[in-house]
Amino acid sequence: MTFQTLKTGFLVAVLSTLLAACSSTGTEDGTGEGLSGSDVGTGTAGSGSAYGDDLGAGGVATVFYFEFDKAVLTSEARAALDTHAQRLRGSNRQIRLEGHGDERGTREYNMALGERRANAVREYLIMQGMNGSNLEAISYGEERPAQLGSDEQSWSLNRRVEMK
Amino acid sequence: MMKYRLLLILSLLLGATFSAQAQLTIEITQGVDNPTVIAVSPIEAGNAVLPEDISNIVSADLQRSGLFNAIDRANMLSFPRETKEIYYKDWRVLGAQYLVYGNAERLSDGRLKVTFGLSEVLGEKIVLAQVVHGSNNNLRDIAHYISDKVYEAITGVRGAFSTRIAYVTATPGRDNKLVYRLMVADADGAREKLMLESREPLMSPSWSPDGKELAYVSFETGRPAIFSQKLGDASRQQLTNFRGLNGAPSWSPDGRKLALVLSKDGNPEIYTMDLASRQFTRVTNHFSIDTEPNWTPDGKALVFTSDRGGSPQIYKLTLASGALERLTFRGSYNARPRLAPDGRTLVLVHRDGGAFHIASQDLISGDFRILTSTYLDESPTVAPNGAMLLYATKRGSKNLLAAVSIDAGVKFLLPAREGDVREPAWSPFL
Missing domain, CATH: 2.120.10.30 (TolB, C-terminal domain)
Incomplete structure (x- = not known):
C-alpha cells in the first residue's frame, strides 16, 4: 500500500510536470486568472479537467489530517486551504474532496465521519470565497486506507481528506 | 493466432484458480463443555463413488455448531446402511449418544435417492427416518439438509446449515x-x-x-x-x-x-x-x-x-x-x-x-x-x-x-x- 501511494504520487508528479510543460501560462502565479487553464484543455476548456492544474504546485499540501473521531481542521490545514482558495477563486475547476477514516469503528459510521471531514474542508473553502458548486465532498470511509497497518501511525495517516 | 490462443488459455487458467480465490476454511476454537457425541456412518451408493462425501459434510456441519463431537470414522466398528443393520453395542462402546446412518441409491432416471435415519443409542430408538432425492450436482445440499434435520431433532432449534x-x-x-x-x-x-x-x-x-x-x-x-x-x-x-x-x-x-x-x-x-x-x-x-x-x-x-x-x-x-x-x-x-x-x-x-x-x-x-x-x-x-x-x-x-x-x-x-x-x-x- 505504501508502495502504491508512492507510485500514485510519482504518476501525479509526472503528469503535472507534463501538464506544466504544455501550459503556456505559468501555473504558479497564484492568481485565479492564470489558473483557468483555457489554453491547456481541448474540449473541456474552461470546465477544468481532472488534471487541469496541479493543486499541489509550490508544495502546498493537498492532504489534510484529523484527530480520532474528529472533523476539526488543524491550523496547518487551514493555512494550506487559504492558499488553495486564493488560487482557485473564480476558476471553474471541479474539486473532489475525498474524506477518509481509520479502520477503527464500524464501516458505515466511518463513511459518515469521512463525509464530515470532507465537508469541514468544503465549508472552509466556501468561507474563503470558493464556489460551493465546484466542490464535491465524497467519503470513502475506511475503505481506501493510505497505509495498511493497525498502529497509531497508520491510523493517523488514514484519517484524512484528499483534495483532487 | 498462437498468441491469442495462449491468452485464452491463460485467462481460462486464471479463471479456474480465481474461483478458488478466497476459499474460506474453518478452525473451531471453542465448543461447549459437554458436547453431544454423535456418529455419522458413511452414506454411500453401493460400489459407486459419489463426488462428495455426504457423511463427512454432515459431521463437519454438526461439529462446527460446537454442540456436537463427531466420532472419527476410523474408530467405527460397523457402517450400518439401514435400521436393521444397527448393533447398538458397537455405538455404546464408542460413547455415541446418537447415530446417523443411511444409504444412497441411483435411480433409473439418474437421480439419487438418499435414505437416512437418526437413532438414539441409549434408548435404542429411531428418532428420524427420511428420504431425500437429488443428483450428483447437489450432494452438498443433501448433506446440509440431513444436518439441518438431525440438528433440529436433537436441539429443538431449526438448523441453518443450508443457508x-x-x-x-x-x-x-x-x-x-x-x-x-x-x-x-x-x-x-x-x-x-x-x-x-x-x-x-x-x-x-x-x-x-x-x-x-x-x-x-x-x-x-x-x-x-x-x-x-x-x-x-x-x-x-x-x-x-x-x-x-x-x-x-x-x-x-x-x-x-x-x-x-x-x-x-x-x-x-x-x-x-x-x-x-x-x-x-x-x-x-x-x-x-x-x-x-x-x-x-x-x-x-x-x-x-x-x-x-x-x-x-x-x-x-x-x-x-x-x-x-x-x-x-x-x-x-x-x-x-x-x-x-x-x-x-x-x-x-x-x-x-x-x-x-x-x-x-x-x-x-x-x-x-x-x-x-x-x-x-x-x-x-x-x-x-x-x-x-x-x-x-x-x-x-x-x-x-x-x-x-x-x-x-x-x-x-x-x-x-x-x-x-x-x-x-x-x-x-x-
Whole structure:
C-alpha cells in the first residue's frame, strides 16, 4: 500500500510536470486568472479537467489530517486551504474532496465521519470565497486506507481528506 | 493466432484458480463443555463413488455448531446402511449418544435417492427416518439438509446449515491496487461464487428476505451508490445516485422496502425506499450522524446508530408513530445494530477501552454481554435460526471472518486462503 501511494504520487508528479510543460501560462502565479487553464484543455476548456492544474504546485499540501473521531481542521490545514482558495477563486475547476477514516469503528459510521471531514474542508473553502458548486465532498470511509497497518501511525495517516 | 490462443488459455487458467480465490476454511476454537457425541456412518451408493462425501459434510456441519463431537470414522466398528443393520453395542462402546446412518441409491432416471435415519443409542430408538432425492450436482445440499434435520431433532432449534453467506474480499491486484469482490458461499464456506468484481470499494451487502437478491454499496461510478443484484442471473440495477452518502442498505422483512442512508440534504439521515415506486421517505431528522439502520423482524421499526447524544449509540424508531427510544447506555461507542430473529436480542459493535468487540443486549432484561475478545471486531450478522453470529475480525494484519454462538459458548474462525475478508451477511432461510 505504501508502495502504491508512492507510485500514485510519482504518476501525479509526472503528469503535472507534463501538464506544466504544455501550459503556456505559468501555473504558479497564484492568481485565479492564470489558473483557468483555457489554453491547456481541448474540449473541456474552461470546465477544468481532472488534471487541469496541479493543486499541489509550490508544495502546498493537498492532504489534510484529523484527530480520532474528529472533523476539526488543524491550523496547518487551514493555512494550506487559504492558499488553495486564493488560487482557485473564480476558476471553474471541479474539486473532489475525498474524506477518509481509520479502520477503527464500524464501516458505515466511518463513511459518515469521512463525509464530515470532507465537508469541514468544503465549508472552509466556501468561507474563503470558493464556489460551493465546484466542490464535491465524497467519503470513502475506511475503505481506501493510505497505509495498511493497525498502529497509531497508520491510523493517523488514514484519517484524512484528499483534495483532487 | 498462437498468441491469442495462449491468452485464452491463460485467462481460462486464471479463471479456474480465481474461483478458488478466497476459499474460506474453518478452525473451531471453542465448543461447549459437554458436547453431544454423535456418529455419522458413511452414506454411500453401493460400489459407486459419489463426488462428495455426504457423511463427512454432515459431521463437519454438526461439529462446527460446537454442540456436537463427531466420532472419527476410523474408530467405527460397523457402517450400518439401514435400521436393521444397527448393533447398538458397537455405538455404546464408542460413547455415541446418537447415530446417523443411511444409504444412497441411483435411480433409473439418474437421480439419487438418499435414505437416512437418526437413532438414539441409549434408548435404542429411531428418532428420524427420511428420504431425500437429488443428483450428483447437489450432494452438498443433501448433506446440509440431513444436518439441518438431525440438528433440529436433537436441539429443538431449526438448523441453518443450508443457508449461505455473502461477504466482501479485498486482494491486491497485479498493480498492487486493491481488487474488491462481492462473494457468496455456503454457510460452511464451500461453493464460493463471485457476484461482482471492482477496482473501486464494495461494501455493506444486505440480503433480500427471499434470499434471491443482495443490495450493496459500490463506488464504481466514482461515488458511493446503492445497487441490487439477483443471485440467479447476476443481473443488477442501480437504486440510488444522490450527492453525498448512499449507504447502509437494509432490506425490510416484507421485501418491499430498503432502509438506507443519504446525506443529500446536508448530513446523514435514514430514509426508506419503496422498491416498486422508487419513492424515498425520510425517517430521521437530526444534524448528527444517523446511520446503519436495521429492521425489527415485524417490520414496524428500525434500530440504527446515531451520535445525537454526543457519542454513537443505538436508537429505535417506530415508523408509524415516529417514537424514538435510546437502547444502549453502556460505554461511549455502540454501533451497527443487528437484531436476532427473536426481535429481542440486539447484537452490536461495542468499544471497550481501545478495543472493539461484538456485544449482545437483551432488549427485555437489559442483560449486556461482550461476546468476543479480539480487538477490531465488526459487522455482526445473526444466523436465521438465531443460534450463531458471524462477524469480521483481524488476526495479524489480515481481516477474516469469525463466528460465535449467541451465548458465547462456541467460537470458530473462517480464515481465507488469500486476501482480506470482511462484512459478512448471513442469508435468511432459503
